[in-house]
Amino acid sequence: MTPLQAQQLLDNAECVASADTVQAVINRLASEIAGKLAADLPLVLAVMGGAVVFAGQLLPRLNFPLEFDYLHVTRYRGKTQGGAVEWRVLPGQNVAGRSVLVLDDILDEGETLAAIRDKLHDMGAARVWSAVLTNKDNGLTKPIQADFVGLEVPNRYVFGCGMDAYGLWRNLPAIYALKDK
Ligand SMILES: O=P(O)(O)OC[C@H]1O[C@H](OP(=O)(O)OP(=O)(O)O)[C@H](O)[C@@H]1O
Numbered sequence: 340m341t342p343l344q345a346q347q348l349l350d351n352a353e354c355v356a357s358a359d360t361v362q363a364v365i366n367r368l369a370s371e372i373a374g375k376l377a378a379d380l381p382l383v384l385a386v387m388g389g390a391v392v393f394a395g396q397l398l399p400r401l402n403f404p405l406e407f408d409y410l411h412v413t414r415y416r417g418k419t420q421g422g423a424v425e426w427r428v429l430p431g432q433n434v435a436g437r438s439v440l441v442l443d444d445i446l447d448e449g450e451t452l453a454a455i456r457d458k459l460h461d462m463g464a465a466r467v468w469s470a471v472l473t474n475k476d477n478g479l480t481k482p483i484q485a486d487f488v489g490l491e492v493p494n495r496y497v498f499g500c501g502m503d504a505y506g507l508w509r510n511l512p513a514i515y516a517l518k519d520k
């Protein structure tokens with residue numbers, strides 16, 4: 340894709356959450372998470388790559404001791420339809436016996452987060468919590484619900500705030516939905 344095509348993608352998209360809304364949502368999530376996990380010394384795991392913006396903005400708002408690490412799993416690989424869950428970096432052995440909080444940018448069909456939860460339980464996590472910046476309102480019965488949900492987004496392909504559109508635009512401070520084809 341050329342820079343002009345990438346710009347046209349954004350120009351034709353619809354903003355579904357402004358940058359101010361996203362900041363307010365992350366503030367609320369930080370306080371909800373502190374209410375549940377402040378005394379647990381949790382291991383916080385960001386799901387690369389989509390969670391990078393969410394994690395980077397949430398972590399400084401969590402005012403209690405925690406350990407941070409990441410895992411990398413992908414299922415969309417720059418496309419707008421998901422496929423098989425592919426592990427690129429497994430969680431570390433430090434999950435055993437821990438209260439683990441998984442951070443991700445979006446819960447869509449739920450396959451990714453369910454696979455992460457199962458993996459963490461297999462590795463001996465004492466309790467697995469999850470926080471997602473967005474939950475897609477797609478009418479599906481999902482295999483997992485997140486414990487902490489930022490925003491509901493419409494049943495369209497969304498991007499910005501860590502979420503990509505054809506591999507691009509993760510850097511946007513607001514959330515957009517691709518124009519319907
Ligand atoms: O609920 P699901 O339908 O399973 O989709 C959610 C997952 O899809 C995205 O990851 P993606 O595979 O696009 O990789 P990325 O993090 O590199 O964008 C997103 O970051 C979630 O991890």
Ligand SMILES: Nc1nc2[nH]cnc2c(=O)[nH]1
Pocket residue numbers: 415445447448495496497498502503504
């Ligand atoms: N960027 C992005 N990634 C996703 N993964 C699952 N659904 C989506 C979506 O709508 N946008």
